[in-house]
Amino acid sequence: MSEMGYFQIIISCIFVNNILLAKFLGNCPFLGTSRKMETAVGMAMAVVFVLVLAGAITWIIYHYFLVPFDLVYLRTIAFILVIAALVQFVELFLKKSIPVLYAGLGIFLPLITTNCAVLGACVINIDEELSFMKSLFASFGFAVGFGLALILFAGVRERITLARVPKPLQDTSIGLVTAGLIALAFFSFNGMV
Amino acid sequence: MYTALFFMLGLGFLCGAMLSIASKVFYVYEDPRIAEVEGFMAAGNCGGCGYTGCSAAAAAVVAGKAPPRVCVAADAEAAANIAAIMGVDPGTAEAILSYNTCTGGNRAADKYFYTSINSCQALATIYGGKRECEVGCLGFGDCVSACIFNALKLGPEGYPVVDDIKCVGCGACERVCPKDIMEIKTMSQRLLHLNQFDDRIAPCQQTCPAEIDIPKYISQIKKGDYEGAVNTIRERNPLLLSCGRVCPHPCEDKCRRGIEDEAVSINQMKRFVADYEMNSGRRFPIPCAPSTGKKVAVVGGGPAGLSCAYFLRRLGHDVTILDAVPMLGGMIRYGIPEYRLPKEVLAWEIQGILDLGIEHKPNLMLGRDFDVESLMKDGYDAVFLGIGAWKDFNLGVEGENLKGCYTGIDFLTNFALWQQGDGAEEQPFVGQKCVVIGGGNTAIDCVRTLVRLGSKEVSIVYRRTLKEMPANMVEIEAAEHEGIQFTFLAAPTRVIGDEEGNATRLEYLKMELGEPDASGRRRPVPIEGSESTIDIDMLITAIGQGPDVFFKDESKLLAEDLNVTRWNTIDSADPVALQSSIPYIFTGGDSATGAALVVSAIGGGRRAARSIHMYITGEEVTPPAKTLFTDNIPVSIFESVEGIEKSARTKMPELPVDERIKSFDEADLVITEEEALYESNRCLQCCLICYNKDVA
Numbered sequence A: 001m002s003e004m005g006y007f008q009i010i011i012s013c014i015f016v017n018n019i020l021l022a023k024f025l026g027n028c029p030f031l032g033t034s035r036k037m038e039t040a041v042g043m044a045m046a047v048v049f050v051l052v053l054a055g056a057i058t059w060i061i062y063h064y065f066l067v068p069f070d071l072v073y074l075r076t077i078a079f080i081l082v083i084a085a086l087v088q089f090v091e092l093f094l095k096k097s098i099p100v101l102y103a104g105l106g107i108f109l110p111l112i113t114t115n116c117a118v119l120g121a122c123v124i125n126i127d128e129e130l131s132f133m134k135s136l137f138a139s140f141g142f143a144v145g146f147g148l149a150l151i152l153f154a155g156v157r158e159r160i161t162l163a164r165v166p167k168p169l170q171d172t173s174i175g176l177v178t179a180g181l182i183a184l185a186f187f188s189f190n191g192m193v
Numbered sequence B: 001m002y003t004a005l006f007f008m009l010g011l012g013f014l015c016g017a018m019l020s021i022a023s024k025v026f027y028v029y030e031d032p033r034i035a036e037v038e039g040f041m042a043a044g045n046c047g048g049c050g051y052t053g054c055s056a057a058a059a060a061v062v063a064g065k066a067p068p069r070v071c072v073a074a075d076a077e078a079a080a081n082i083a084a085i086m087g088v089d090p091g092t093a094e095a096i097l098s099y100n101t102c103t104g105g106n107r108a109a110d111k112y113f114y115t116s117i118n119s120c121q122a123l124a125t126i127y128g129g130k131r132e133c134e135v136g137c138l139g140f141g142d143c144v145s146a147c148i149f150n151a152l153k154l155g156p157e158g159y160p161v162v163d164d165i166k167c168v169g170c171g172a173c174e175r176v177c178p179k180d181i182m183e184i185k186t187m188s189q190r191l192l193h194l195n196q197f198d199d200r201i202a203p204c205q206q207t208c209p210a211e212i213d214i215p216k217y218i219s220q221i222k223k224g225d226y227e228g229a230v231n232t233i234r235e236r237n238p239l240l241l242s243c244g245r246v247c248p249h250p251c252e253d254k255c256r257r258g259i260e261d262e263a264v265s266i267n268q269m270k271r272f273v274a275d276y277e278m279n280s281g282r283r284f285p286i287p288c289a290p291s292t293g294k295k296v297a298v299v300g301g302g303p304a305g306l307s308c309a310y311f312l313r314r315l316g317h318d319v320t321i322l323d324a325v326p327m328l329g330g331m332i333r334y335g336i337p338e339y340r341l342p343k344e345v346l347a348w349e350i351q352g353i354l355d356l357g358i359e360h361k362p363n364l365m366l367g368r369d370f371d372v373e374s375l376m377k378d379g380y381d382a383v384f385l386g387i388g389a390w391k392d393f394n395l396g397v398e399g400e401n402l403k404g405c406y407t408g409i410d411f412l413t414n415f416a417l418w419q420q421g422d423g424a425e426e427q428p429f430v431g432q433k434c435v436v437i438g439g440g441n442t443a444i445d446c447v448r449t450l451v452r453l454g455s456k457e458v459s460i461v462y463r464r465t466l467k468e469m470p471a472n473m474v475e476i477e478a479a480e481h482e483g484i485q486f487t488f489l490a491a492p493t494r495v496i497g498d499e500e501g502n503a504t505r506l507e508y509l510k511m512e513l514g515e516p517d518a519s520g521r522r523r524p525v526p527i528e529g530s531e532s533t534i535d536i537d538m539l540i541t542a543i544g545q546g547p548d549v550f551f552k553d554e555s556k557l558l559a560e561d562l563n564v565t566r567w568n569t570i571d572s573a574d575p576v577a578l579q580s581s582i583p584y585i586f587t588g589g590d591s592a593t594g595a596a597l598v599v600s601a602i603g604g605g606r607r608a609a610r611s612i613h614m615y616i617t618g619e620e621v622t623p624p625a626k627t628l629f630t631d632n633i634p635v636s637i638f639e640s641v642e643g644i645e646k647s648a649r650t651k652m653p654e655l656p657v658d659e660r661i662k663s664f665d666e667a668d669l670v671i672t673e674e675e676a677l678y679e680s681n682r683c684l685q686c687c688l689i690c691y692n693k694d695v696a
C-alpha cells in the first residue's frame, strides 16, 4: 500500500480493503447500531472523527517512542491505552467547546473506545509502513468505508424489519446472513487498485 | 524489561494526567438530576424516544422538553420515579398516541392486482399500491411489524387498529407508513389540526365550518357509545347543545347520501347525544394539557370567544373572558330567542366550559371600562377580540327614527335582557300591526318573538324572494306555520308618521329580479311608480349588522395600529391565521367575518386559539401549508353515488303550532334513541372516496 498514491489509498481503504466487509473488524457496532438509519449515521460520523485522530496519534507514538526504544512488541497495549484516553479527551473537549457536535456524536464516542475497527486500522497503517500523511489518508479511507458499510447495512435492515422473516432467523441471524451477502458483493472490488 | 515497564507507566501517567487536567479545564456543569433520571431509564440507548441515547433523553426531561414517560422501554414505575425526581405528577404530561387516519381498508375498490408482494413499502413503490384511492391504507401492516410494543393490529376491516394502552408514542409506525396514514400526536396537536387537502375526510367534515369528525361520531352513536360521540364532537366544538339546536347544518348540504336520497340528519344526532349528556346527570370529563402559565384575555364571550377560551384552556393556558354584558353567550343568549335555545340549556353548556378553569369578568366593555394597553399591563400574553356584530345597519330612508321604529338586534337584546331580569322594569313595547324588514335569522326571530308576545298581524317585508332569504330554511317554514305574512320583492322607501311622531304607515316600491350580483343572488330592481303602503304601529329593521368598533377611537394604540375593513370587521391578513395588524391581537367569529353562523364562529375561535398558541409559545404564526378552510377536496365530491337504497330521513319533532305560539317553550324537540340509531345507520361512513354501500 505504501507505493500507492493518496487517491488510490482512499479508494483501496473504502472499497477493496473495507474494514468491515473485507477485514471483518468492528462487528459489534456494525450489528449494534445498524437497526436505525439515524444511529448508523451518527456512529459513522463519530468513527470518521476518531479514526483520523487515532491514526495520527498512534503513528507518532509508534515512530517516535516505540521504535527508538525498541519496544515495538508493546504496540497493541500502548495503542489501546492511547486510543481510550484520546476518545475520553475528545469527549470532554467537545462537550465544553462544540456542544452541537457533542449532541450529535455524544453517545457514540464512548462506544468507540472499545471499537476494534479503530485499533485495527491503526495497526494496519503501521504494518503497511505508511508515511504520516499516507496513514492519515488511509485512516480516513477506512473510516469512510466503515461508515458506508454501516449505512448501507442499516438501510437494508430497516427494510428487513418489515419483512416476514422466519422466527429462528430473525434479527441478528438474518443480519449476519445479510452482512455476508453484502461482503460478497464488496468482494468484486478486489483487484481494482 | 525495565524500559518497557517505565514506558508503560509513563504513558499511563501521561494519559491520566492529561485527562484529569482536561476534566478540570473542560468542566461543564451538569444538573445532577440528569444522571439520576438516566439511572431510571432502560439504558438501552435504543433511540426509540427520538433522542440520541438515554443521556440526551434524560437531559431533555430535566430541561422540561420531554415528559417523565419519555423512555419507551422503561415501565410505568420508572416513569413515576423520574417524575418524582422532577417533582411533577407523571399523569400531567401529555401522552403521545398513534392514530390511524384511514378508515377505508378492504372496502376501498381495487385498481391493480399484484402477486407475491407483502409489504406496504414495496407496494407503494410500484404504482403506489392496489387501491383506487391514492391516499388510503394499503393493508399489509408494515406499521404492525414496526411496532415493538404490540400496540397495533390489523383489524377485520383491513386497516390498523391502535391499542391506546400499549402505545407509547414512539412513532415507529408513522415512520414506516408509506402513505402517511399513521400519525403520532398529543391531544394538543390533535385539537389544533385544521382540515388539509391531503386529509382523508368525508365531504361533511370538509364542509363543517367547525371541522367536526362527523362520520366518527355517527359510528359511535351506532355502537351506542354516546359518551365517545360527545367527546369526538368536543374535539372541535364545545357548544354542542347550542349547535344541535340552532345550526343550519351546512354539512348536510354536502352529504354524500344527499346526492341520491335525503341527506343524513347529522345535526339532530348531535342534539341527541348532547341532550343525552345533559340529561344523564353528569358531565363527561374533558382533559386539559398541563398548565403553561401563559395568560390570554378573551374579549367577548359569544360562541367565538367561548370556543377560543375553551381550546386555549385545553392547551394549558390561563384564560380570562371579559364581556360587556352580564352573562356569557353573546348573540346566542341575547339574540337567539328562548323558544329556540332555552337559557337553562345554554347556562348548563357554558358552565361546563367555565368549569375547565376559565375566569369570567362580566360587565366590562372594551373602550369603556378597559383597553388593550391595560390588558397588556396586567400581564396578558395575547388578546382575542371576539366582539361579534352588534350594530344594526340603517335603512337610510326618511322617517326611520319615528316612534315605534326599532332595529332588530336592539329589539331582541332588550327583550332578552328584560326576560332574564337584567334589563328595564317594564316589558319593551310590542305593537299590534308589526312589520319586520329583512330576510335573515334576525328578522325571523323578531317576527316569531312578536307572535309569541301577542301581536295580531306580523309580516316580513323582503327585497328579494323566498329562495334568496339567508335565514335557516326550517326557521322560515316554522314562521309560515305560525301565521307570519311574507311580502316579497318590496323595498321600503319611507316611513309615514302621524302628528305625534308615531309611525303609522310604511311605503315601499315593488321590485323585480334582474341580473345576478357578486353573491350569485339575482339583484332586485325597482318597478317605476309601483309605490304601495301598509299600515303599521311597529317597525323593526333587521337588514344586517356589523361589528361596533367604537373602542378603536378610545385608545391611541388601536386607533393608529389596528386595521379594520370597510365593513368594520377586524382586518386579519389571513382568514385562517386570524392575526390582526397588531401581532398579539387575534380575532374570529362575527367580528372577523361579519354576521355569520354559530359554527363558523366556533371554527374561527379554534383557528384563533391555534394561532395564539403558536404566538405565545414562540412559534411563527402561519396557516398550515395545505389548509382546506372553506374548500372541498375535488375527488371527494361526487356527481352520483352507487349502491344507495332510498330511506326516509328522520323528521324533527316539534311542538304543535297552536301550543307553541302561546309561550316561549322550546319549539323544536329532540329525536328518540331509536330514531338516532335509525338515522346513524343511514350514514354511509364516508372517507375521501370510499363509503359503505347500502346494497352491494
Ligand SMILES: Cc1cc2nc3c(=O)[nH]c(=O)nc-3n(C[C@H](O)[C@H](O)[C@H](O)COP(=O)(O)OP(=O)(O)OC[C@H]3O[C@@H](n4cnc5c(N)ncnc54)[C@H](O)[C@@H]3O)c2cc1C
Binding pocket: B246, B247, B248, B299, B300, B301, B302, B303, B304, B305, B306, B322, B323, B324, B325, B328, B329, B330, B331, B332, B335, B336, B364, B365, B366, B367, B386, B387, B388, B389, B390, B409, B412, B441, B442, B443, B445, B472, B551, B588, B589, B590, B591, B595, B596, B597, B598, B599, B601
Ligand atoms: C337573531 C339572531 C339569530 C341567529 N340565528 C342563528 C342560527 O339560527 N344559527 C346560526 O348558526 N347562527 C345564528 N345567528 C348568528 C350567530 O348568533 C352569530 O354568528 C354568533 O353568535 C357569532 O358569535 P361571536 O362570538 O362572533 O359574536 P357574538 O355572539 O355576537 O358575541 C360577541 C360578544 O362580545 C361582547 N362584546 C361586544 N363588544 C364588546 C366590547 N366592546 N367589550 C367587551 N365585550 C364586547 C358581546 O357582549 C358578546 O357577548 C343568529 C344571529 C342573530 C342576531
Ligand code: SF4
Binding pocket: B202, B203, B204, B205, B214, B215, B218, B254, B255, B256, B257, B258, B264, B266, B682, B683, B684, B685, B686, B687
Ligand atoms: S353519509 Fe355520513 S359520512 Fe357520508 S357525507 Fe353523509 S353524514 Fe358524512
